[in-house]
Amino acid sequence: MAVETILSAINKTLFEQMEKDDSIVVFGEDVGFEGGVFRATKGLQQKFGKKRSFDSPLAESAIIGGAIGMAVNGLKPVVEIQFSGFMFPGYNQIVTHAARYRNRTRGLHTVPMVIRMPYGGGIRALEHHSESLETLFASIPGLKVVIPSTPYDAKGLLTSAIQDPDPVIFMEPKRLYRAFKQELPDKEIKVQIGKAKTLKKGDDITVVAWGSLVREAEKAIKGLEDEGINVELIDLRTIQPYDKEAIAESVKKTGRLLVVHEAVKSFGPGAEIISMINEEAFLYLEAPPTRLTGFVITIPLPKGEHHFIITPEQIRSKIKELMAF
Amino acid sequence: MAVETILSAINKTLFEQMEKDDSIVVFGEDVGFEGGVFRATKGLQQKFGKKRSFDSPLAESAIIGGAIGMAVNGLKPVVEIQFSGFMFPGYNQIVTHAARYRNRTRGLHTVPMVIRMPYGGGIRALEHHSESLETLFASIPGLKVVIPSTPYDAKGLLTSAIQDPDPVIFMEPKRLYRAFKQELPDKEIKVQIGKAKTLKKGDDITVVAWGSLVREAEKAIKGLEDEGINVELIDLRTIQPYDKEAIAESVKKTGRLLVVHEAVKSFGPGAEIISMINEEAFLYLEAPPTRLTGFVITIPLPKGEHHFIITPEQIRSKIKELMAF
Amino acid sequence: MLTKKFDPLKKKIFQVLDHEGNIVDEKLVPKIDDETLLKMYKTMLLGRVADTKALQYQRQGRMLTYAPIKGQEAAQVAPVAALEKKDWMVPAFREMAGMMYKGASLEKLYLYWYGNEEGNHFDEELRILPISVPIASQVNHAAGVAYAAKYKGDKEVALVFVGDGGTSHGEFHEGLNFAAVTESPLVVVIQNNQWAISTPREAQTKAQNLASKAIGYGIPGILVDGNDPLAMYAAVKEARQNALDGQGPTLIEALTYRLGPHTTSDDPTIYRDDKELKHWEARDPIIRFKKYLIDKKLLTEEEDEKLQKEYNDYSNKTFKKVEKSGLVPLDDVFNYTYETLPKDLQKQLSDYKTYLESEGK
Amino acid sequence: MLTKKFDPLKKKIFQVLDHEGNIVDEKLVPKIDDETLLKMYKTMLLGRVADTKALQYQRQGRMLTYAPIKGQEAAQVAPVAALEKKDWMVPAFREMAGMMYKGASLEKLYLYWYGNEEGNHFDEELRILPISVPIASQVNHAAGVAYAAKYKGDKEVALVFVGDGGTSHGEFHEGLNFAAVTESPLVVVIQNNQWAISTPREAQTKAQNLASKAIGYGIPGILVDGNDPLAMYAAVKEARQNALDGQGPTLIEALTYRLGPHTTSDDPTIYRDDKELKHWEARDPIIRFKKYLIDKKLLTEEEDEKLQKEYNDYSNKTFKKVEKSGLVPLDDVFNYTYETLPKDLQKQLSDYKTYLESEGK
Ligand SMILES: Cc1ncc(C[n+]2csc(CCOP(=O)(O)OP(=O)(O)O)c2C)c(N)n1
Ligand SMILES: Cc1ncc(C[n+]2csc(CCOP(=O)(O)OP(=O)(O)O)c2C)c(N)n1
Ligand SMILES: [Mg+2]
Ligand SMILES: [Mg+2]
DSSP: OEEEOHHHHHHHHHHHHHHHOTTEEEEETTOSSSOOTTOTTTTHHHHHOTTTEEEOOSOHHHHHHHHHHHHHTTOEEEEEOSSGGGOHHHHHHIIIIITTHHHHTTTSSOOOOEEEEEEOSOSOOOTTSSOOOHHHHHTSTTOEEEOOOSHHHHHHHHHHHHHOSSOEEEEEEGGGTTTOOEEEOSSOOOOOTTOOEEEEOOSSEEEEEOTHHHHHHHHHHTTGGGGTOOEEEEEOOEEETOOHHHHHHHHHHHSOEEEEEEEESTTOHHHHHHHHHHHHHGGGOSSOOEEEEEOSSOOOOHHHHTTTSOOHHHHHHHHHHHHTO | OEEEOHHHHHHHHHHHHHHHOTTEEEEETTOSSSOOTTOTTTTHHHHHOTTTEEEOOSOHHHHHHHHHHHHHTTOEEEEEOSSGGGOHHHHHHIIIIITTHHHHTTTSSOOOOEEEEEEOSOSOOOTTSSOOOHHHHHTSTTOEEEOOOSHHHHHHHHHHHHHOSSOEEEEEEGGGTTTOOEEEOSSOOOOOTTOOEEEEOOSSEEEEEOTHHHHHHHHHHTTGGGGTOOEEEEEOOEEETOOHHHHHHHHHHHSOEEEEEEEESTTOHHHHHHHHHHHHHGGGOSSOOEEEEEOSSOOOOHHHHTTTSOOHHHHHHHHHHHHTO | OHHHHSOGGGTOOBOSBOTTSOBSOGGGOOOOOHHHHHHHHHHHHHHHHHHHHHHHHHHTTSSOSOOOOTTOHHHHHHHHHTSOTTSEEEOOSSOHHHHHHHTOOHHHHHHHHTTOGGGGOOOGGGOBOOOOOSTTHHHHHHHHHHHHHHHTTOSOOEEEEEETGGGGSHHHHHHHHHHHHTTOOEEEEEEEOSEETTEEHHHHOOSSOSGGGGGGGTSOEEEEETTOHHHHHHHHHHHHHHIIIIIOOEEEEEEOOOOSOSSTTOOGGGTOOHHHHHHHHTTOHHHHHHHHHHHTTSOOHHHHHHHHHHHHHHHHHHHHHHHHTOSOOHHHHHHTSSSSOOHHHHHHHHHHHHHHHHTTO | OHHHHSOGGGTOOBOSBOTTSOBSOGGGOOOOOHHHHHHHHHHHHHHHHHHHHHHHHHHTTSSOSOOOOTTOHHHHHHHHHTSOTTSEEEOOSSOHHHHHHHTOOHHHHHHHHTTOGGGGOOOGGGOBOOOOOSTTHHHHHHHHHHHHHHHHTOSOOEEEEEETGGGGSHHHHHHHHHHHHTTOOEEEEEEEOSEETTEEHHHHOOSSOSGGGGGGGTSOEEEEETTOHHHHHHHHHHHHHHIIIIIOOEEEEEEOOOOSOSSTTOOGGGTOOHHHHHHHHTTOHHHHHHHHHHHTTSOOHHHHHHHHHHHHHHHHHHHHHHHHTOSOOHHHHHHTSSSSOOHHHHHHHHHHHHHHHHTTO
16 A cells, blocks of 8 residues: 555556556657656656657657557557647547547557546646646547546556557546545556446435546535535546446436536536436436536636636535525 | 529639638638639639639648638638548647637737538548538637538628638538529628527427538428427527527427437537526426437448438437427 | 668659660669569559559449549559568558558458448458548558557568658658657658649649658658659668668658549549640550560560459459448447447447337338 | 858858857858847846746746746847848747847736736737747748738748747648748747757757758758857848748757756756756857957946846836736636627626625625
């Protein structure tokens, strides 16, 4: 057992998996020698050599497209995009190739690989360093999209992602990178992709969140029981393919749904979950399934970011609003 | 008055607007000399010269990024992406710049421009020629997304798009390019961006569609009145910012909503509309608002495409299913 | 080193067989055994015949959109002939003859252009990547394949094809740069067929030639007569050896010409004139190679005619077989999205089947 | 033509002032009037001082993430000094001193690094594009700005900055190629400061130098001592004239060095050693330029000291003013998404205001 943050858990997992599987290569901008701008890959080059962990040129298409070729030829690339806001130049490779190679070749060539990227706001960063872009991956058939909110899940989901036969987008809530610690077993652990986790049972309303907003939702619901509101809190963990059953069963019990996400509202991930609930649990609904989300604006620079970031108070207020419906 | 297809209406509109406004430049792959692979820009180079209509290098980032620079420096670029499936290499420019320049510079630099692209399936094409990618634009704050389904709207919306102060993604349902004709006035016409069109009034169920599926929906509802089902059919026309009022008012009347789109289901555009309806008309709902969409797969090559393409029969069957709820 | 001798900045073009099929310089003739020479020629000829037929089928409404290779047979077959079996081929989309040399069956290739994903499902040991439609994006895949080859210590290279249009794309730049800086064993062949659809080579780039783009990546580049199979073979052979020696990629510009339309949806008479076509028809790689082989007594006119007939029949037979394959089964369009079909997709599939049944379909 | 004389393939480096500030070759000295020389120096010095202060503010927790320019003052100020007022400047993100020469106020620039979009809102007539964070993407904007300049027949050019890391990016390739083939009046300055965060120049590309990448676009390229303001001025001046003469873009590689960290989040001691730093500290552009101006009797040590103090005070005063600007008003984060706020956004804004009121905020 060791006490780990999300960041150190990711680093440990990479060590563990690379030790076990020779075919894993880890690269990206600044990923090699210094171990990445957040140090998630720290020490890998020193331990496993430059061949297995290296600094790529500054070129996201080459990083992701190169990884596709490596995967076809027997390697297991785990690449880093420095911030999710810089995935766009590599998005062509993700959508038109990584997601489609299996289908295009009817199973001949597959591209098992992991694309890691820190995402999300609240760290007072420059432009393009704060986006929540999960919709842009989740809406692409052929991709899996995973977001942990704890060190344990970071380790377990990253392990599953690395061992998955399909490409996995692994989004890391950087606001939580060093926010708190957990005791983790030193051995391999796996968390199944596609399974949500119910963090708190409750009968009155279902709250679904992921990434850093799980922690905000936890704060939000603290004390609500004393006010007679019993929240069921679900950490979605996998955005695609996501755990419909967990949400639907919960909403069938509670009759109320609030989805909280930092991604912008319009055409965002909450819309999908709400539509699904309409399909799966329409007759159980006692209030409109609702989303509390980022505004439909460019996430502001730090001096305006507080307007955008969702607070526990806002979540609590929305919960009460829905309870009063 | 002249009789036009969607394609010829687009061509005429470009002539008309370029005649009127010297600052309009039209370029993209094969756009100049031959007038584009669909001939939407045919004759422009011959009429207005190479400076105003030209073949760009094969490079989508340069096309869109170049257009951004031109727009900043006073031109009005109307660029073509040969097929929407090839917009990905230029997506970085669209999302990280076109959509954000106004906000980034607090209104100093704006990038009024139009990005035209044929989209959608049903033309028995090669890979990447059949996608419906409207979600990837509609979910980006700062963009407008427009899809006409008639020659009249093609002309009116393209005119509005060209004259719009913000970047507009103009998606053209290529399946309808030459599918039918309409008489159009020879003078400038405008259709307001953001306004849906109710094609048929009805009290029983609201059907929302856009692009080529509007035509399929029209076929689907033919004769349904004799079976006692009175459909209200809405052609959305603008996907972002979309006409919530039109849909909400209709659903308040009908209590039932079916959104039909070719984009894949998960995290697709229908989800947004259904979530919106939950917010705006929850208490009016008599059946679960439902989507009939593309499956969550890569759109198949022609010999399997029929499994994917939505038919009038499917739409009719869904309508009846919802009516029976 | 050919790449030293034929410096693209000096606009030198490497040629072994001239337009008439005569040897330019005996010292430049690569060592190729007779069997290989004949296999090269036969594959080029099969490519030519199968191509002509494909266009016909398409005009008859039996084939879907098809991208002809006519005129480019040497530029794509010779490079593949210079490979070993364990090397990888990474095509763009206009390499039907090259793919056949690597072992892809005409049936698969017809199936692809017939609109069926199975057409990209080659035997695993052939080491052919699928046809890649997004221009130039395959260059990055090839860089990755090559990196992995080096990583595993396998003595194998990747050969990638890209068009003249493709060289303008960011993906080309990033892939070449990545392969160069990682010194991965990659051979890049630009099939410069002078056109990207209706866009001429001069509208793509101001560079005097495409081979000179190699300098930006610190790698050797060479301009080759792409309709000369011997020159193409020699250039790729040398590049392959350099790659295996740890020297990284080589950029080979094959000067060739697309004698046919861009695809069956294209009408080249709109944008190019007959004179240009005539000029290049006189430089047809097949005429030239045939002359060489006849001179070398490896082939006779009669054998050649027989081969043409044979390939004609073979194409017809093959395409009829393909036509019998019919439509893709419903399950197939779902089953390869992920290794295991997620629950949600299972449901979409079964709901759809239920619907079809209810409609009596 | 400098670009002919200093061929990047021969690894020649254009220098006018050597490391000690002595003229290398009188014939190479560009004509610059005294006023301009002094303005260049002053802006470099202001850049240096404001940069040092910004780092301090950041360490004190008063400034947000900041990207220092220390050591690169000549590479960015001299190119801008070679422009005319109506020319456009398209920055990357590490050009604070260059932007000030173009007319941007230190207040705006501090405001930007303080985390406020207003920091990118310059006076319109300054013709400065905003700081562009997605690496190399601005090269395409500059190509478009230049195209428009030519289109309108205006005698103006665009000057774009990009880093050594940026040259690996597809956006760099596409933008340069587009500008070259359209013969747009563009001047490209690569600030090769030897590092892209922790990634050294050699890990970016195998090209012997970055200026040689010009060949791939058929344009002139030149390798310049980027810490030599006179050489940078001369190179840009010539490139500008060529651009206006319809010759299209020039690629200028400025050899310089980032003496500070990548940003305030970076710790360069992890990845680079002291010797390298010492080597480049001896090549400091400010020391060199100062020596030159003193020799030329345009400056004295005393005046220089006075200037430093003045800029120190000015930086402090300016930053205090910026600190007073406080937070961005709520309306501002909505109002610039579109020209007119769509109904849906109006509602989001008013709902949020209602919420804030209900919470007594
Ligand atoms: C990224 C991308 N943009 C546009 C297209 C549409 N397109 C298909 S082929 C082609 C021209 C390709 O020219 P070239 O690279 O010279 O290859 P050739 O067709 O001559 O073999 C274009 C623009 C595409 N397939 N991919
Ligand atoms: C497309 C993109 N990828 C990654 C980043 C993250 N990033 C910011 S600066 C930088 C290094 C840039 O190096 P260089 O171009 O040499 O400029 P310098 O920082 O040295 O001025 C990186 C990788 C980014 N901003 N944009
Ligand atoms: Mg070509
Ligand atoms: Mg740098």
